[in-house]
Amino acid sequence: MAVIRASDPGQWTNVDDTEYEAYCKERGIDPEKYTTMELLCIAAARQTYDYSFIFAGTGLPMIGCMMAQHTYAPNALIIMEAGILDPKLIEVPISVSEARGGYMCSTLSNMADTFGTFAQRGFCTFGMLGGAECDKYGNLNSTAMGGYYSKSARDDGKTGPAVRFAGSGGANNIASYADVGLAMMVQEKRRFPEVNEYVTSVTGSRGPLGSADDRYHHGLFRGSGTTIVSDLCIFRSSPETGELQMAEIYPGVEEQLVRDNVSWELQTAKDFKPFDVPAYEEIKIARMVCDPNRIYLGRKTKRDLAAEK
Amino acid sequence: MAEATIPTFMRGKDKIMSLSDAVKTFIKPGTCICPGGFSYTKKPFALAREVIRQDIKDLFVTMNGGASICEFWAAAGLVKLLDTTYIGLEGIQPVAYSVRRSIQDGTIDVEDYSNYGFGLRTVAGRYGWPFAPLMSEFGTSFMDHDTFGKMGLRGKKADGSWIHPSIAPARAAVIEDPFDGWGLRPHAFDGGDATSNQTNFLEQVRESTAYTGNKGVKCILVPPILPEVTIILAQRTGELGTTRIEGIWGPDNEQAISAKNCIVQVEKIVQEEELRAQPYSNTIAMQYIDAIVEVPYGGFPGQVPYYYDYDWDFWRSYTQINRKDKAEVNTYIRDWVMEDEWTFLSTRPGDGYPTITGTSGLERLFELRADAMYGYKPGLARPL
Amino acid sequence: MERKRMRARITEEDLRLSEAVEPKESFETWQKVINAAWDMTIVAVAYNDMRIPLKRVPETLDTLEKAVSTVTDEKTLDIIEEELKTGVRHFSDILEGARDSRERMDRILRATWNRRVQLKT
Numbered sequence: 001m002a003v004i005r006a007s008d009p010g011q012w013t014n015v016d017d018t019e020y021e022a023y024c025k026e027r028g029i030d031p032e033k034y035t036t037m038e039l040l041c042i043a044a045a046r047q048t049y050d051y052s053f054i055f056a057g058t059g060l061p062m063i064g065c066m067m068a069q070h071t072y073a074p075n076a077l078i079i080m081e082a083g084i085l086d087p088k089l090i091e092v093p094i095s096v097s098e099a100r101g102g103y104m105c106s107t108l109s110n111m112a113d114t115f116g117t118f119a120q121r122g123f124c125t126f127g128m129l130g131g132a133e134c135d136k137y138g139n140l141n142s143t144a145m146g147g148y149y150s151k152s153a154r155d156d157g158k159t160g161p162a163v164r165f166a167g168s169g170g171a172n173n174i175a176s177y178a179d180v181g182l183a184m185m186v187q188e189k190r191r192f193p194e195v196n197e198y199v200t201s202v203t204g205s206r207g208p209l210g211s212a213d214d215r216y217h218h219g220l221f222r223g224s225g226t227t228i229v230s231d232l233c234i235f236r237s238s239p240e241t242g243e244l245q246m247a248e249i250y251p252g253v254e255e256q257l258v259r260d261n262v263s264w265e266l267q268t269a270k271d272f273k274p275f276d277v278p279a280y281e282e283i284k285i286a287r288m289v290c291d292p293n294r295i296y297l298g299r300k301t302k303r304d305l306a307a308e309k
Numbered sequence: 310m311a312e313a314t315i316p317t318f319m320r321g322k323d324k325i326m327s328l329s330d331a332v333k334t335f336i337k338p339g340t341c342i343c344p345g346g347f348s349y350t351k352k353p354f355a356l357a358r359e360v361i362r363q364d365i366k367d368l369f370v371t372m373n374g375g376a377s378i379c380e381f382w383a384a385a386g387l388v389k390l391l392d393t394t395y396i397g398l399e400g401i402q403p404v405a406y407s408v409r410r411s412i413q414d415g416t417i418d419v420e421d422y423s424n425y426g427f428g429l430r431t432v433a434g435r436y437g438w439p440f441a442p443l444m445s446e447f448g449t450s451f452m453d454h455d456t457f458g459k460m461g462l463r464g465k466k467a468d469g470s471w472i473h474p475s476i477a478p479a480r481a482a483v484i485e486d487p488f489d490g491w492g493l494r495p496h497a498f499d500g501g502d503a504t505s506n507q508t509n510f511l512e513q514v515r516e517s518t519a520y521t522g523n524k525g526v527k528c529i530l531v532p533p534i535l536p537e538v539t540i541i542l543a544q545r546t547g548e549l550g551t552t553r554i555e556g557i558w559g560p561d562n563e564q565a566i567s568a569k570n571c572i573v574q575v576e577k578i579v580q581e582e583e584l585r586a587q588p589y590s591n592t593i594a595m596q597y598i599d600a601i602v603e604v605p606y607g608g609f610p611g612q613v614p615y616y617y618d619y620d621w622d623f624w625r626s627y628t629q630i631n632r633k634d635k636a637e638v639n640t641y642i643r644d645w646v647m648e649d650e651w652t653f654l655s656t657r658p659g660d661g662y663p664t665i666t667g668t669s670g671l672e673r674l675f676e677l678r679a680d681a682m683y684g685y686k687p688g689l690a691r692p693l
Numbered sequence: 694m695e696r697k698r699m700r701a702r703i704t705e706e707d708l709r710l711s712e713a714v715e716p717k718e719s720f721e722t723w724q725k726v727i728n729a730a731w732d733m734t735i736v737a738v739a740y741n742d743m744r745i746p747l748k749r750v751p752e753t754l755d756t757l758e759k760a761v762s763t764v765t766d767e768k769t770l771d772i773i774e775e776e777l778k779t780g781v782r783h784f785s786d787i788l789e790g791a792r793d794s795r796e797r798m799d800r801i802l803r804a805t806w807n808r809r810v811q812l813k814t
Contacts, residue, residue: 053505058399081424082347082374083557091687094400097347097374097557099614099684110558111347111373112428119425120444122494122504139449143421148450151415153459159415166376166397166404168451172423176445179508198450206448216513218448219520219527221493224508293691295400583745590742675772681783 007050009281013070015288023288034278036231036304037297038286039250041067042278043229044184048073052125055079055174058096060184061128063296066092070289071282079118081170083109092291119177127178129203131185132165135196136264137242138204138226140183143167148198168200175201181226186301192262205242214242231301233258236269245269251277317570317599322548324601328650331572331600332359335538341369341475343568345541347559348375348399349619353542353574355607358646358653361385369475371536373427373560380405383417384631384642391419394427402628407638420456426531431560433533434567440530455480477532483520490514490526539568542608544616546573547581550598553591556614556684562592570599576616578603606654606674617677618686626662665690
């Protein structure tokens, strides 16, 4: 079997440089300087490889999978849970069910059918997700903080959870069925606790690998660890212990900053390396092809806003 | 039996009703209602607005596929119970603020499933199955959190009737797979399976004693959804109820068929023959539709593939509005729906939020027309 | 004669398979016939789906035509124009494709007649 890796830049979607320079000039942005969201989008795309199946959740994964399809994985198939298989994305969708996401796809069906026919059946290489909280073993919480239960089901006198998030949507299922979990998140200490109070999606090993608490011993038959793309670094599950380790660090980010923004004793991966600076070509494609309206790329993290001040 | 009245699903052309009559007939306070569509796509917003006009309270909303309708209902204070998977507005607002606030302040009680878990419940509902098998949700907090159970809404009363007829006696159940994982993919075909998935840890799973105390492959069973009413949006329905959905179905066909009654809001009512000429393209068989309501543009501010796109500018502004004081949002949403749908459509599009062209009413609606070759409006301005 | 034979009992003779037949027409010719037949069928199936709406469009347009004289707002006229321009674009494509195909069908029908004459002489 031929070994498949990322495609070479010759296969990437072509964008005219002068057009790009004009676009940047009009918007007052530096053609070579990337923003945090652009970095996240590029970093996520770099984790994928060609001829894979990328099951993309809503939010940042929309642009992550689009970036992958226009660069590193031109032959990868994108799946979106509302019923979409292999769309040719020309405008970034804001929902996993909208017509922009369904353009020129291979088949269009419904939600239960998509999870069944593609994920359960065996076509889910990467599960691309977003999450609110991520713990030491790659468990994501996208449901609630400060007690899950709503008023009538709790006995602590509180009216409901302190913060309610969107809930699983398809995240739990995508994480359960994918060979590799791939989550895009903003990194803050409170969002990276040692143990999540509520586990919505098991993207990594769940507990120490090989213990009765790992994902397999809870009944999940697929999955080989997770890659968490944060705005500071890239974490990967250790193949020995399942713990998230720092695998790549972005240019200009101090290791201490990464450590200060997780709640556990962070280990460094054996094959740790610095993350290659996003190339001009990559930034250009992210901007011109994926999101010229800057629906996702125009967003700013808390850290961005603080830095601006 | 000869004297029995004709069931609603066999009423032929009498299924065609006005928006207000359809809502009055099928939706009551406390009704277990399932809104169809997905986030911004094919959401039956005209029906949703009529529910707000008629002020039908204490709704038990069971839904999969985005919270946009639930957001409006929660803003108007109409939702009591919520059985769902996702309460976000996807790319526009990560968590629908009115729903979020109502869960946090104790107005709404919520039960969570994953999308596939819920999807399989709709499949079970569609086929009349007692349950459906799910292989995810293992190892998560879904397994030990059950809001409706803690509220005492599950099971039977002393007289043998269900405590809540729309709530299953258990959230889920775990069984040992009687086939020992034989059917799971990748399967041990000679020479390996032809799937993209490479990982297979069934041997480890077979050693696990989780959930039942016995070694072996486990499987989660989820109960069907059995809503009293499902509301959906379709582009075309025949005058007897044959329904064709063009573009993404989302959860619509399963949810419509799971329900006792289904109201379909359509862009156009057509002759049955028009759809029956190509029966394999039709989505829902006629007897599952109990009421047909024709509301062209009734999917505004959402998208109806091939007909019109969503109103990006509305949603962009709405996420600012729904973060205001709760009472203020409630007043806003009630003002927003106006006294009837036609007045709404001629007034509200482009009204109360900035747009590039500054158009309003029908003119705004026509601005959002989709290109039939794409399904959406290419180049629609979507400023953040 | 045929009808009588079909009414009779099936005999062992009927069930016997024959030897390979030398084709009277080349494989390539058959491929071309099938290709054209299938493509025309694909369009016919798609047409079947729009047969009724297509019949309805002239009536809807008649109604719209009458309504134009009652329009009071110029912006409404803009919208009508825009919708019709889109319609003209799509319907012209349909028309053009149908006309081009139809012309060729006529030509082929003449060609088959000529060929038939040639084969007879």
